[in-house]
Structures are given as C-alpha cells and as structure tokens.
Amino acid sequence: MKLIDGFDSNYRYILVAARRARQLQGGAPPVIDTLSRKPCRIAQDEIKAGKVKWIIPETPASPVEVAGEMLDKAIGEN
Secondary structure (H helix, E strand, C coil), X not given: CCCCCCCCCHHHHHHHHHHHHHHHHCCCCCCCCCCCCCHHHXXXXXXXXXXXXXXXXXXXXXXXXXXXXXXXXXXXXX
C-alpha cells in the first residue's frame, strides 16, 4: 500500500483522518468545500488538500532514563 504524502505510515494517516472525522461529527465545520456529506470522506479530502495539521507527539523518556537522570542530578554529575 502506498504511503500518503506527508505521513510516515498509513496507520498514522488513519488515526489523523479518524480524529478529524470525529471532530466533524461533533459539529466542527469543514475547512474545505466538498460535495460529500460523510465525515470520513470530508476528513480525507481535508487532509489531501493540506488543511489538517498534525504533529507526532514527543515520546516520554523511559523510566530507566528518568531514574538515571535523577541519579546523576542527585550525585552531581551532568
């Protein structure tokens, strides 16, 4: 399956489209003119038009890394 432009995986595309479709179902107005009335299709059209912005959240540090940083601070190492 071909990757959608601007996405690192098809899974992320589906997540973004689903979240935007949920917003549309909740009453958010579409940001593009479209003939479709289906929220999923409208969300896909908005993504294709570049009107939906998204970011990859920064992954939190693992507990081991956090513990190591706390230990370094406690004993004065940087």
